[in-house]
Amino acid sequence: MAANSSTVWQRGRVVELRDVAQNIRRVVIEPESPVRAAPGTHVDIAVVVNGERDVRSYSVVESDDGGTRLALSVFRTPASRGGSVFMHGLDEGDDVELTQPMQNFPLRVGAARYVILAGGIGVTAVLGMARVLARLGTDYRFVYAGRSREGMAYLDELSAEHGDRIEVHVDAEGTPLDVASLVGGLDPGTELYMCGPIRLMDAVRRAWQDAGLDLPNLRYETFGNSGWFDPEEFVVRIPRLGLEAVVPKHRSMLEALEAAGADLMFDCRKGECGLCEVDVMELTGDIDHRDVFYSERQQEASAKMCCCVSRVITAKSTPHPGAGRAIVSIEVS
Numbered sequence: 001m002a003a004n005s006s007t008v009w010q011r012g013r014v015v016e017l018r019d020v021a022q023n024i025r026r027v028v029i030e031p032e033s034p035v036r037a038a039p040g041t042h043v044d045i046a047v048v049v050n051g052e053r054d055v056r057s058y059s060v061v062e063s064d065d066g067g068t069r070l071a072l073s074v075f076r077t078p079a080s081r082g083g084s085v086f087m088h089g090l091d092e093g094d095d096v097e098l099t100q101p102m103q104n105f106p107l108r109v110g111a112a113r114y115v116i117l118a119g120g121i122g123v124t125a126v127l128g129m130a131r132v133l134a135r136l137g138t139d140y141r142f143v144y145a146g147r148s149r150e151g152m153a154y155l156d157e158l159s160a161e162h163g164d165r166i167e168v169h170v171d172a173e174g175t176p177l178d179v180a181s182l183v184g185g186l187d188p189g190t191e192l193y194m195c196g197p198i199r200l201m202d203a204v205r206r207a208w209q210d211a212g213l214d215l216p217n218l219r220y221e222t223f224g225n226s227g228w229f230d231p232e233e234f235v236v237r238i239p240r241l242g243l244e245a246v247v248p249k250h251r252s253m254l255e256a257l258e259a260a261g262a263d264l265m266f267d268c269r270k271g272e273c274g275l276c277e278v279d280v281m282e283l284t285g286d287i288d289h290r291d292v293f294y295s296e297r298q299q300e301a302s303a304k305m306c307c308c309v310s311r312v313i314t315a316k317s318t319p320h321p322g323a324g325r326a327i328v329s330i331e332v333s
């Protein structure tokens with residue numbers, strides 16, 4: 001059961017499609033009941049995966065003042081759970097079901113300095129913030145990291161827009177981002193807004209704590225679909241309910257449990273709110289924690305997990321990882 005009962009759904013029409021990087025397509029939608037989309041907002045879109053209705057969240061990359069045109073950008077991942085395949089299959093003129101813009105990642109105006117940090121497709125969540133900071137004449141840096149230039153959406157536009165305030169790091173060119181030096185060089189009054197893969201955000205969180213910086217000044221948005229390990233099929237059991245479900249690679253544990261008839265609480269579906277928390281009773285394998293809700297210590301304890309994003313894998317220490325299926329028994333409240 002979703003905790004967010006105030007979500008407003010509406011129809012919208014796809015009016016523009018354009019590839020903006022390798023495997024990244026810009027999708028512009030005109031919603032039926034437009035409202036303003038502030039930087040940091042996202043919309044949920046009803047997608048069809050394996051013939052079933054499902055929901056995916058996408059950041060609003062750009063919008064006009066009235067929110068009559070919402071531009072999203074969708075990365076088609078090799079390990080997609082099916083949402084990005086659906087989105088890449090849309091044609092101009094198609095109708096979609098979407099929510100009004102929702103805000104979980106607001107930009108706070110008034111800080112002494114800002115760093116906007118984007119990793120790969122994470123740029124979609126922070127691009128609008130950087131634009132606002134530039135317009136307000138604030139002291140900001142825009143750090144954009146990716147594996148290759150071909151895979152970095154809007155790179156040319158952003159370089160032209162932000163001039164010497166943008167700093168680009170490209171793994172393939174031998175200029176990867178050095179998180180320790182980025183965070184280590186920040187003044188205490190700096191607010192950092194980031195979005196990117198879980199590895200990058202985890203590294204920044206640790207460096208932030210090591211540097212003794214104020215935690216409220218570190219703000220982030222997640223996608224909830226990138227983990228430390230490749231997804232594997234695994235088995236989840238709820239012994240009290242006599243329920244067992246197989247979680248395929250392309251599905252989340254939450255989705256598999258819902259399909260099996262379990263009634264679970266959730267909200268963000270991105271590993272941020274902790275509402276989908278389950279207790280781990282027994283585990284054959286390891287947990288690939290993909291949330292940003294738990295502390296490092298809580299994740300290491302593996303007594304709980306966020307079932308909307310975290311997965312179970314065959315033990316990292318086995319000589320042949322992937323052999324057999326990992327199994328987790330859980331209890332839900």
Ligand code: FES
Binds near residue numbers: 268270293306309
């Ligand atoms: S629903 Fe928010 S962390 Fe899972």
